[in-house]
Amino acid sequence: MQAYTSSRISLSPHLAQPALPATLGSGPVQPISFFPAGSEIYAQGEKAGAFYQVEFGAVRIYRLLADGRRQISAFHLAGETFGFEAGATHHFFAEAINATGVRVFRLNAGADMSHQLLPLALKGLTRAQEHLLVLGRQNAIERVAAFLVDMVERQGLRQVELPMSRMDIGDYLGLTIETVSRVFTRLKDKGVIRLLNLRSVEILKQDVLQTMGE
Amino acid sequence: MQAYTSSRISLSPHLAQPALPATLGSGPVQPISFFPAGSEIYAQGEKAGAFYQVEFGAVRIYRLLADGRRQISAFHLAGETFGFEAGATHHFFAEAINATGVRVFRLNAGADMSHQLLPLALKGLTRAQEHLLVLGRQNAIERVAAFLVDMVERQGLRQVELPMSRMDIGDYLGLTIETVSRVFTRLKDKGVIRLLNLRSVEILKQDVLQTMGE
DNA sequence: CGGGAAGTTGATATAACTCAAGGTAGGTGG
């Protein structure tokens, strides 16, 4: 994990997400570690023992099969936390999708942070289980719809920024990039979304999307 | 949640799984609630506020889509715990697969159980994320192999008891019952497994299964 | 022993994948 650590990088002024609960922010303020696009934050098998809060940018959490197939289990945007795991080692990889700043909170052996971490773990658990429904039982258009609705809800705007590539979206939804691309085109032709550019989608009919995604 | 509560039902003598950490077993012993096959333990939307330990039998946790499609996110066997959730209401259904006994631990507002619950939540999170890889990126035979390997590891025996139907297995793996059935046949023909009866599988080549399942 | 649910097997349909070619856009260096 090679990070460019700096406590002097200025905070992104357009942090959309709420800050951590006050209890986590107390004490000395954590410095921000900077990760360039595509760089690794931690790897499967590495020693765990910290958790992370995204200050700006975006992070993907994933696993690999022996032959290179990849499943992204989660994306984390500004304001969100990740990295706490069962046991002493990481079961997943975490990578910066693009230039990303992260606050690292080390779990020192003494302090008991379970009270703060439990709600975060439970929220992650619910998220993962809801994602299971999408991957197990929904078709391509429903998967993309569910993904877009999720992004709208997390960003709180009708114009959604997608920090990740089509490949990332495919690996998150269990689809190929071609299928993701075709579904975007179909949604565009139906007038449900508008593609401002490759990484920016305007949601025109959120109700339709919502219905598709469940 | 209509349970036949009884503190007098004798514990199943063949509990394969380890008991809860001592800290959870301290204090007055919880009575066992009995649920007949197919009965509901809790429903989506119900008030949460307890967690559950399986004493005997098996439980399925699932969600439904509007049109009835079902995704089982987890099975819980004797010794395992479930039911803790983010927020005040359940996001999932829990049902007894067959005659099942459960200890219910109510979370009284005063006591802070986060220390005990965090490891359980994290384990569940890891499990769910690993299941995401199976549903997102593995084919039918790999999914069934992963499922069987998981059952072998949880039961600790080469002869695996499957308390659930083919339908349950399908809804857990994101497959139809026909596909599950065909894969069982293929594995049988390859000499990887032997079907003692519908609910009992002998694992003949665990290494082969293991390799398939990842 | 009979009946019904659960499971298996077969034939066909289809959604998504694969392979391939072309297009677009963003970034770099001349």
Place this chain on the structure above:
DNA sequence: CCACCTACCTTGAGTTATATCAACTTCCCG
């Protein structure tokens, strides 16, 4: 500042794994 270059994305044609529909079989359980 423009043109090129390369990544990324889109679109098309053909293939394939799994779903669907249907018939048959087996296993329990009463």
